[in-house]
Amino acid sequence: MHILITGAAGMIGRKLTERLVIDRALNGQPVEKLTLIDIVAPARLAGFSDHEKTRAADLADAGVAEKAISERPDVIFHLAGVVSGEAELNFEKGYRTNLDGMRALLEAIRKTGDGYKPRVIFTSSMAVYGAPFHHTISDEFHLTPLTSYGTQKLMCEAMLTDYTRKGFIEGVGIRLPSIVVRPGKPNKAASGFFSGIIREPLAGQEALLPVSESVVHTHASPRSAVGFLIHGAGLPREQVEPHVNITMPGVCCTVGEQIESLRRVAGDKVAARIRREPDELVMRIVAGWPHRLEGKRATELGFTVESTFDEIIRVHIDEDLGGKFVA
Amino acid sequence: MHILITGAAGMIGRKLTERLVIDRALNGQPVEKLTLIDIVAPARLAGFSDHEKTRAADLADAGVAEKAISERPDVIFHLAGVVSGEAELNFEKGYRTNLDGMRALLEAIRKTGDGYKPRVIFTSSMAVYGAPFHHTISDEFHLTPLTSYGTQKLMCEAMLTDYTRKGFIEGVGIRLPSIVVRPGKPNKAASGFFSGIIREPLAGQEALLPVSESVVHTHASPRSAVGFLIHGAGLPREQVEPHVNITMPGVCCTVGEQIESLRRVAGDKVAARIRREPDELVMRIVAGWPHRLEGKRATELGFTVESTFDEIIRVHIDEDLGGKFVA
Numbered sequence: 233m234h235i236l237i238t239g240a241a242g243m244i245g246r247k248l249t250e251r252l253v254i255d256r257a258l259n260g261q262p263v264e265k266l267t268l269i270d271i272v273a274p275a276r277l278a279g280f281s282d283h284e285k286t287r288a289a290d291l292a293d294a295g296v297a298e299k300a301i302s303e304r305p306d307v308i309f310h311l312a313g314v315v316s317g318e319a320e321l322n323f324e325k326g327y328r329t330n331l332d333g334m335r336a337l338l339e340a341i342r343k344t345g346d347g348y349k350p351r352v353i354f355t356s357s358m359a360v361y362g363a364p365f366h367h368t369i370s371d372e373f374h375l376t377p378l379t380s381y382g383t384q385k386l387m388c389e390a391m392l393t394d395y396t397r398k399g400f401i402e403g404v405g406i407r408l409p410s411i412v413v414r415p416g417k418p419n420k421a422a423s424g425f426f427s428g429i430i431r432e433p434l435a436g437q438e439a440l441l442p443v444s445e446s447v448v449h450t451h452a453s454p455r456s457a458v459g460f461l462i463h464g465a466g467l468p469r470e471q472v473e474p475h476v477n478i479t480m481p482g483v484c485c486t487v488g489e490q491i492e493s494l495r496r497v498a499g500d501k502v503a504a505r506i507r508r509e510p511d512e513l514v515m516r517i518v519a520g521w522p523h524r525l526e527g528k529r530a531t532e533l534g535f536t537v538e539s540t541f542d543e544i545i546r547v548h549i550d551e552d553l554g555g556k557f558v559a
Numbered sequence: 560m561h562i563l564i565t566g567a568a569g570m571i572g573r574k575l576t577e578r579l580v581i582d583r584a585l586n587g588q589p590v591e592k593l594t595l596i597d598i599v600a601p602a603r604l605a606g607f608s609d610h611e612k613t614r615a616a617d618l619a620d621a622g623v624a625e626k627a628i629s630e631r632p633d634v635i636f637h638l639a640g641v642v643s644g645e646a647e648l649n650f651e652k653g654y655r656t657n658l659d660g661m662r663a664l665l666e667a668i669r670k671t672g673d674g675y676k677p678r679v680i681f682t683s684s685m686a687v688y689g690a691p692f693h694h695t696i697s698d699e700f701h702l703t704p705l706t707s708y709g710t711q712k713l714m715c716e717a718m719l720t721d722y723t724r725k726g727f728i729e730g731v732g733i734r735l736p737s738i739v740v741r742p743g744k745p746n747k748a749a750s751g752f753f754s755g756i757i758r759e760p761l762a763g764q765e766a767l768l769p770v771s772e773s774v775v776h777t778h779a780s781p782r783s784a785v786g787f788l789i790h791g792a793g794l795p796r797e798q799v800e801p802h803v804n805i806t807m808p809g810v811c812c813t814v815g816e817q818i819e820s821l822r823r824v825a826g827d828k829v830a831a832r833i834r835r836e837p838d839e840l841v842m843r844i845v846a847g848w849p850h851r852l853e854g855k856r857a858t859e860l861g862f863t864v865e866s867t868f869d870e871i872i873r874v875h876i877d878e879d880l881g882g883k884f885v886a
Contacts, residue, residue, distance in 0.1 A: 323669075323725065342650075362801070374699045376720070376802050383721040387714045393703070394710040398650065474689070475703050 233261045236305035238291060238337070239312030240268035241275070243414055244355065247551075248309060248458045253279045258307060259466030269300060270312065291333035297340035304344075307351045307465055310337060316359060317421045319381040330384035338391055342400040351402040352392065353465050355457075356477060358409050358450065360386045361522040368524045371479055378520050389477040396476050404464040405477030409450040409525055411457050413548035422517040426451065429487070430494055430545055433505035436558030442511035445488035448523040452482045453547040456537045463535055471533055481527030481537045483544060493541040497549070498557055560588045563632035565618060565664070566639030567595035568602070570741055571682065574878075575636060575785045580606045585634060586793030596627060597639065618660035624667035631671075634678045634792055637664060643686060644748040646708035657711035665718055669727040678729045679719065680792050682784075683804060685736050685777065687713045688849040695851045698806055705847050716804040723803050731791040732804030736777040736852055738784050740875035749844040753778065756814070757821055757872055760832035763885030769838035772815035775850040779809045780874040783864045790862055798860055808854030808864045810871060820868040824876070825884055 235258060239245045245268070252263055266284040268274040273288040289296045291312060301308075312333055319326030334354070341350060359382030360375045377383045392403035414427040425442055426449060432439035452460070460480050464472075472478075485493075495503035527535070538544045549557055562585060566572045572595070579590055593611040595601040600615040616623045618639060628635075639660055646653030661681070668677060686709030687702045704710045719730035741754040752769055753776060759766035779787070787807050791799075799805075812820075822830040854862070865871050876884055 372701045375702045376804075377717065378724065378801055380721050380725070383717045386717045390704065390710045390713045390717075393705075394707050397705065398707070474705055477703075 233258060233263050233307065234265040234267070234303065234305045235263055235307045235309065236267045236269070236300060237309045237311065238269050238300070238333075239310070240286070241270035241272055242311060243416070244411065244454060244457050244461075245270065245274065245309075245311045247454050248311070248461055249274070249277060251458050251462070253277050258462060265303075265305075267300070267303070267305060290329075291336050292328045297333075297336040298343075300337065301340050301344070301348075301350070304348055305350055308337070308353070309461055309465075310334060310352055310354045313355075313384075314381075315421060316357075316379055316381040316423070317419075319384060320379055323380060326380045326384055330381065331387055334388045335391060338395045338401065342395065349399065349401060351404070351465055352395075353461050354388060354392050354403065354405045355461070356385045356389050356405045356407045357382065358407055358479070358522045358525060360389065360407060363520045365523060368526045369479075369522055370526050371529045393474065393476050397474055402469060402472075403476045404467065404472055406460050406464050407477060407479040408457055408460070409452050409480055409482035409527075411454055412451050412544060413552070414454070415548070415552035422514050423521075425514070426487075426490070429490065429506050430548065433494060433502045434498060434545075434549065434553065434557040437505065439506050440509045441487065441506050442509060442514040443487060443518050444510070444515070445486060445491065447487045447518055448484060449487075449521070450482035450484045450523065450525040451541065451544055452480065452537045453544045453551075455547050455551060459537075460530075460535055463533075467533060478530050478533065478535070479525055479527050480535055481530050482525055483538050483541050484524045485541050490541055493545055497542050497545045499559060501559060502557070560585060560590050560634065561592040561594070561630065561632045562590055562634045562636065563594045563596070563627060564636045564638060565596050565627070565660075566637070567613070568597035568599055569638060570743070571738065571781060571784050571788075572597065572601065572636075572638045574781050575638070575788055576601070576604060578785050578789070580604050585789060592630075592632075594627070594630070594632060617656075618663050619655045624660075624663040625670075627664065628667050628671070628675075628677070631675055632677055634680070635664070636788055636792075637661060637679055637681045640682075640711075641708075642748060643684075643706055643708040643750070644746075646711060647706055650707060653707045653711055657708065658714055661715045662718060665722045665728065669722065676726065676728060678731070678792055680788050681715060681719050681730065681732045682788070683712045683716050683732045683734045684709065685734055685806070685849045685852060687716065687734060690847045692850060695853045696806075696849050697853050698856045720801065720803050724801055729796060729799075730803045731794065731799055733787050733791050734804060734806040735784055735787070736779050736807055736809035736854075738781055739778045739871060740879070741781070742875070742879035749841050750848075752841070753814075753817070756817065756833050757875065760821060760829045761825060761872075761876065761880065761884040764832065766833050767836045768814065768833050769836060769841040770814060770845050771837070771842070772813060772818065774814045774845055775811060776814075776848070777809035777811045777850065777852040778868065778871055779807065779864045780871045780878075782874050782878060787862055787864075790860075794860060805857050805860065805862070806852055806854050807862055808857050809852055810865055810868050811851045812868050817868055820872055824869050824872045826886055828886060829884065
């Protein structure tokens with residue numbers, strides 16, 4: 233099996249690659265070849281064979297999508313895209329990368345005209361939903377994104393369904409909840425604090441909390457995100473089509489509950505490193521975000537996620553901190 | 560006020576133009592200038608002044624959208640598009656006309672960069688919904704189109720919202736129910752029979768009914784469709800934003816009820832001109848279509864529609880048949 237990962241240098245792309253390199257298989261089928269592309273060339277991992285290639289490429293550039301599929305990958309994990317904050321700040325770049333890049337990929341596949349029909353696993357986002365919400369967002373709740381990022385994800389979801397229905401691809405759209413704890417440096421994303429209030433204290437640093445502890449959100453670990461993608465790639469088509477975009481399950485909790493989890497897992501001293509510094513702008517942005525996802529269909533389809541936020545913290549300590557933290 | 564109508568040669572475009580030429584005003588504001596474009600040059604109507612222009616133009620062609628807005632129309636009715644059946648048969652043409660044409664228009668507006676911010680009234684469709692449905696489709700039901708046409712309409716709706724949110728336009732998306740009775744010749748659209756079983760019998764001709772009389776659908780007259788567009792153009796922005804796409808109300812009834820209406824309005828002899836000829840393909844297509852729209856928000860916003868199918872038939876007799884039919 234030949235697997236192509238776009239956006240392979242991103243956080244989920246790297247973790248997916250690591251998993252595939254370790255497993256050497258996808259849902260029981262041996263992986264013989266792995267192609268990784270991103271705007272910057274993804275790092276080669278230890279354990280890579282000669283049948284694994286990495287390349288810097290922008291799918292929205294002319295000819296790039298055609299080249300990306302020229303060796304007919306059986307499975308494509310399409311993770312490439314700019315994040316929410318960047319799509320909001322740079323309108324043209326957001327549409328170009330998130331919409332045109334995906335469309336170029338789908339069009340390249342359609343135009344092969346030789347019966348080539350890869351499985352395409354696309355990472356969408358809960359950003360396809362927009363306020364006002366009910367207590368819980370059901371699988372049948374309308375799609376009214378309130379960001380450019382969410383708009384582009386919705387447009388891509390719609391194409392994924394249509395190209396699947398027309399027989400050009402076998403699409404699966406994975407609508408991710410908020411993925412925490414993101415390893416690495418803090419970033420400027422408005423959602424950054426959801427990871428920051430866990431990551432920084434565990435690293436012995438102070439973290440700022442810009443919103444109220446009553447804010448509710450739905451989370452999954454990066455490990456679960458990789459699990460979603462792999463499970464999605466293996467689902468029988470009759471369980472996926474025609475509505476190929478699936479809202480993932482997650483751990484719904486308040487920020488206060490996140491902090492209590494941190495206290496249970498790492499102790500009072502760690503939890504005390506969170507400093508409350510209300511930020512009106514962040515509060516206003518977060519108020520428009522989806523909070524509590526039901527994810528009923530996904531659960532019925534066998535997608536699994538952590539059952540507590542404690543587990544999500546432990547995944548971070550295990551996977552990104554080598555089992556240790558600054559007590 | 561300068562009004563631009565794209566797709567002005569189509570059925571709704573023509574009826575909207577007629578209404579504006581008669582009213583010489585839009586929601587109380589005088590119309591000084593009218594620009595009509597379509598793939599084929601729209602016919603000039605009697606009563607046109609020198610300030611009204613018609614032009615053949617394809618918005619998806621380079622430079623056309625820029626030219627269309629070069630005189631800064633205050634209100635744009637964007638009706639241009641290929642219909643459902645054509646978008647299904649010709650995949651590339653559907654995306655080009657329905658998606659790229661709209662995007663070119665929005666981009667041309669955005670790129671003026673001089674504070675130009677027209678009101679853009681876009682005709683969307685109930686095709687943004689896909690089966691399975693509940694008894695009634697509420698305003699919060701998810702958007703899962705099962706046709707290329709519905710996919711393109713959904714993608715355009717999403718852009719309309721985003722360009723509005725970013726302050727480039729003042730968008731309103733009008734999700735039309737099935738518009739009947741369409742005047743003119745029968746066409747090959749799978750939905751054609753909804754008009755055909757009324758139009759042909761009233762013209763003294765036989766009509767074929769390919770589906771069961773129990774099929775439920777939501778209808779509005781072309782006159783109501785024009786009313787929706789005009790009302791939508793005049794709504795206060797705070798009532799429209801941020802969710803600018805609004806599902807219109809309609810008359811929900813079965814095909815059997817449509818036929819009973821025809822009998823009441825035009826007599827037994829006319830209703831007897833309908834011949835049952837079940838068509839498996841049409842039945843299968845229609846089964847995936849939205850049936851009963853609630854349209855609650857639209858009603859609250861003051862959009863009005865016929866209250867019975869009898870009225871819809873009478874609008875056709877009045878508007879398209881000069882008050883007469885073949886008894």
